Amino acid sequence: MIIKGFRRTIKVPLIQKSDYQIFNNNDYKFSQSNYQKKINQFSYPSLITNSIIEINSNNINFRNLNFLKWVLCKNIVIEFINSPSLVIIQNIINQCIVSNVHQITIIINHFIDEYYSDNFIESILCNRLQKIIIFNSPFIQNIENSFFFYNFNRKRTLKKYKTEFYPDLTLIYESYDFHTYFNQKLYIGPSGEIKNAPESDEIFGNIKDIENPEDLKQIISTPEFQKYWSVHKDIQDVCKDCEFRYMCVDNKIPYQRTENEWYHKTECNYNPYIAKWEGEDGYKTLAECGVISHENGFSIDHDKIAEINKVLWGE
Amino acid sequence: MIILFSFHGDRITNKLIDWLLYYNIQFKRINLEDETPFNITIEYNNDMNIKFKLINSEIINFSEVKYFYVRGVGFKELNCFTKIPNIPQPIINKYLKLEWETLINFFYSEINKKSIGSFKIGDNHSKLKQYKIVKSLGLNLPKSIICNNLEEINSFHENKNLITKAIQDNIATEYNRKVYLQRVQRFNIKEIDKEFFPSFFQIEIEKQYEIRTFIFDQKCYSIKFTFKEKGIDMRDYYNQHEYASYQLPKNIQNKLISLIEKLELKSGSIDLIKDMNNNYYYLETNPNGQYDWVSTFTETNLHQTIAIFFKNEIKKLK
Numbered sequence: 001m002i003i004k005g006f007r008r009t010i011k012v013p014l015i016q017k018s019d020y021q022i023f024n025n026n027d028y029k030f031s032q033s034n035y036q037k038k039i040n041q042f043s044y045p046s047l048i049t050n051s052i053i054e055i056n057s058n059n060i061n062f063r064n065l066n067f068l069k070w071v072l073c074k075n076i077v078i079e080f081i082n083s084p085s086l087v088i089i090q091n092i093i094n095q096c097i098v099s100n101v102h103q104i105t106i107i108i109n110h111f112i113d114e115y116y117s118d119n120f121i122e123s124i125l126c127n128r129l130q131k132i133i134i135f136n137s138p139f140i141q142n143i144e145n146s147f148f149f150y151n152f153n154r155k156r157t158l159k160k161y162k163t164e165f166y167p168d169l170t171l172i173y174e175s176y177d178f179h180t181y182f183n184q185k186l187y188i189g190p191s192g193e194i195k196n197a198p199e200s201d202e203i204f205g206n207i208k209d210i211e212n213p214e215d216l217k218q219i220i221s222t223p224e225f226q227k228y229w230s231v232h233k234d235i236q237d238v239c240k241d242c243e244f245r246y247m248c249v250d251n252k253i254p255y256q257r258t259e260n261e262w263y264h265k266t267e268c269n270y271n272p273y274i275a276k277w278e279g280e281d282g283y284k285t286l287a288e289c290g291v292i293s294h295e296n297g298f299s300i301d302h303d304k305i306a307e308i309n310k311v312l313w314g315e
Numbered sequence: 316m317i318i319l320f321s322f323h324g325d326r327i328t329n330k331l332i333d334w335l336l337y338y339n340i341q342f343k344r345i346n347l348e349d350e351t352p353f354n355i356t357i358e359y360n361n362d363m364n365i366k367f368k369l370i371n372s373e374i375i376n377f378s379e380v381k382y383f384y385v386r387g388v389g390f391k392e393l394n395c396f397t398k399i400p401n402i403p404q405p406i407i408n409k410y411l412k413l414e415w416e417t418l419i420n421f422f423y424s425e426i427n428k429k430s431i432g433s434f435k436i437g438d439n440h441s442k443l444k445q446y447k448i449v450k451s452l453g454l455n456l457p458k459s460i461i462c463n464n465l466e467e468i469n470s471f472h473e474n475k476n477l478i479t480k481a482i483q484d485n486i487a488t489e490y491n492r493k494v495y496l497q498r499v500q501r502f503n504i505k506e507i508d509k510e511f512f513p514s515f516f517q518i519e520i521e522k523q524y525e526i527r528t529f530i531f532d533q534k535c536y537s538i539k540f541t542f543k544e545k546g547i548d549m550r551d552y553y554n555q556h557e558y559a560s561y562q563l564p565k566n567i568q569n570k571l572i573s574l575i576e577k578l579e580l581k582s583g584s585i586d587l588i589k590d591m592n593n594n595y596y597y598l599e600t601n602p603n604g605q606y607d608w609v610s611t612f613t614e615t616n617l618h619q620t621i622a623i624f625f626k627n628e629i630k631k632l633k
Contacts, residue, residue, distance in 0.1 A: 013557055043616055045337030072333050100336065102329040128324025169611060 001172065005243025007275045007309065012167040012247075020167045022243065026315065046072035047220055049184040052198055055092075056081045056190045063188075063207075065092065069099035070213035071186065071220065079107040081190060086120050093127055104130035109154055111137040121147060156198075158252050159269050162277060165247045175233060175246040179254070182228035186220065196225055199251050228254060237263040237293035238286065241300075242272035255295065263293045273305045274312055282312045317342040317625050318380050320426070320434075322387040323349075327607045327618075331384065334622030340629065345369065352390040352415070355422055365425055381629050383430035384621070385603065390419065431531065431582045431621060433602045440578055440602045441484060442515070448577045452570045454597045457588075458518040465509045468516060476501060476519035484601075520596050522588045526561055529606040529617065530575045531582040532624050535568045537561040538612045539589075558612040563587075567595050574600065584609075 001012040004025065011021045048071040055063055055078060068076065078092060089106060096104050111134055114120055124132065125146055137149035174180055187195040192207040194216075204219045219225060231254045233245035242248070254262040267286055269278035276283040286293065289308055290301025309315065317335065321328040323346045335342045354368040365377040393415045396408045423434035438444070449456055460471045461482065468477070480499040487496050501519065528537040539561040563571070567587075575583045584604015588596045610617035 043619070045333050045619075069336065072336055074329070074333070100329055100332045102326050126323065 003243055003246050005245070006241035006272050006305075008243045008272075010167075010243045010247075012172065020165075020247075024313075024315075044072070044074070046074055046184065047217060048073045048186045050075040050077075051186045051188065052077045052079065053188045054079045054081065054190045054198075055084070063092075063192075065095040065099060067207065067210060067213075067216050068096065068101055070216055073099070073186065074102040075105075076101055076103075077105045077107065079109070081109060083108060083110040083112045083115075086114065086123065089124065089132075093124065093130060097127065097129070102129065106130060106132045107154065108132065108134045109136060111135075111149070116149070158266055160244075160248065160250070162270075164249075165244050167247050171249070172246045175248075177230065177232055179228050179231045180233075180249045181251045182231070184229065194219060196228065197251065199253055200228075202227075231256075231262050235260045235262055237261070237298040238268065238272065238291065242268075242270070244270070244272075257295055257297070261298065263295065263298065273300070274308055276312070284308060316380055317382050317384065317629075318375060319344045319384045320347055320386065320389070321384075322346050325386055327605075328384075328386055330607070330618040331621055334619050335625065338622055338626050340622065340625055342625075343375070345375070347387065347390055350390070352393075352419055352422075355418065357418075357421075365422065367422075377425065381429075382625055383426045384625075385426065385430050385432035385434055389423065389434045427579070427581075429581070431624075433580060433582075435484065435603065438484075440580075440600065442482060442599055445574075445578065445600050448574055449597050452574055452577075454567070454570050454574070455594055457520050457596050457598075460516050461513060462516070463510055463513045465504070465507060468504060468507075471516070472504065472518065477504065478502075478517050478519050480515055480517070482513075482515045520588050520590050522590055523593075524589055526563065526587040526589060526595075527604075527609060528563065528571060528585045528587065529582070529604060529609040530571055530585060531606070531617070531621070533572055535563055535571060536606070536609050536613050536615055536617060537563050538609050558608070560613040563595070578602065582606075 003010040003012065007025060009023045009025050011023065013020070051068065051073050053063065053065075053076060076096060084092075092106070093104060108115070115134055115137075121143060124130065125144065131146055131148065133148045133150070133154075135150050135152065135154045137151055139149055140151050141147075141149045143149075171180060174183065178184075182197055182200075185197050187197050187200070188207050189195065189198075194204045194207055194210075195202065196204075202224065204222070204225055207216075210216045210219075233239040233242070233248070233250075236254055239245050239248070239250070250268070252264050252266055252268075254264060256262050270276075271278075271284060271286060271289065273286070273289050273291055274282070274284060290304035292299045317340060319328055319331070319342060321344055328344060332342065332344065349370055350367075351370065354370075356366040356368070358364045358366070362378075367375045367377070369375065393412060396404070396411050398404065399407055420436045423436050427433040427436070443461075446456060446459070458471075460467065462468065462471075478499055478501055481497045483497075485497065487494050489495070524539045524541045526537055526539045528535045530536075537560070538558050540558045571585055574585070575581075578600065580600075580602050582604075584601045584606065586598035586601070588598060590596060606617050
């Protein structure tokens, strides 16, 4: 599979797990056979495929996670603002197992000694479907790729990292038609507020008021809740010229300009027009390259970019 | 009720369950590492009835199960034996082991009768049995021999490359948290002894590509993949294969479907090779074959297909 960007092209082998290769567009021979038709079988019955749930564990009433089953949610991230005990974590994991959640990631922002004990680790490890990430720990350690202790704070970021791109076919096919971050996502905040994603502003009710599957399904099915779901990269300024567009899970909110034109208010830290990351030698912002994207329009100064690329890459 | 025998963390089972929930199909997932095989009861009154008690005291009554689905290898092997005074321990061990195997194999075979995926029972589906059926169906087999001496190999190999692989079905064994794989290998005739342990040899077929076919409900779902390098075991260069959906000729499909029937399976995964002259060669059937990757590269969502099959089975039996 070939993903052609403004300057570079990515070749993704049609296998489930692999590395991709990057070529300069000039060095890559395009032929019809390089294009892979979309295999249209990545259909799920899920209304929501992934959830982020924030829990304040001081509030000992365990959150009832039944709703995960109602929407057939597959992957969840549960973030504890405080330090939950083993009993709380086990209760959450058991609820997830009953709800057929495929994968659980638990984020804990404060380390307590209990977490670094055989009892804690073994009683959680046996379920084999979760990752636990503990921030603010006194040390760094990875235990069986399931427990990660980090000695720093968790930071939310809009930044992308070179190493985070992963050519997963399911993701690639989803990205053809959908926003890879906002699509089929559900966020439940610490006080139970329902949103599409943590980054979204709009609140669509509170999970504590939801009594049956239909109530929740109704909220999620509204066009307002799904506002960003179909905003795929090919209709987003700049992203549509990026070679990473089909493997990038970008949590920046897109803003609509016309029916099929969306832009971002924050610039990405990768500039696809010159194939440079922020911080690399020769990096320039979009504006410095003559690329303008805002509510009034989108334009590319091709001459200017060609000039910059000549200096940067000698061509 | 559909019973799913699986193990913790198996996402293929999760994917199927998504669809079972979606279609409102009643099911129960049992992760066998949580359960003990000693909780099997078989009663013979007017009819035979099998019951299996779960660790949470819930009882699965086989007469109420419409269909099974099996993933993984089943219960752990029996490894604790009682002591009886005056009887040597090897005798007790052998006796109990055979008792246990007889029971568990019967239990498995009752499940396999109506199951997608199946438990391995002894050598029921060994390569040797498969090859016998395959021959009778008129499918091509690579020229093969099982022998223990160089002399027979010398008159067999026709100056072609030879490969060797295990006779048994088992492909991997775990020891001390390490997994040891049984591989397919090329070898040099000059490097082997005159006599050796009975082994399986096959003439290497020069291949255009390999084909994996998942057979289920009288249909074949196939993918093909090519080897980038001159790999021999598909696990070589695992990450370099490029997969694509593939359609087998109808006559080959029909033969494979009857092979699965003759092996008394409801589903299975078959390995084939297409050689440079467009001939298809049969390699082997894996009764418990993976289908997720076949699903990924073909046009059919097999998780959904299996759920719909269960739905229809339940309807039929009502």
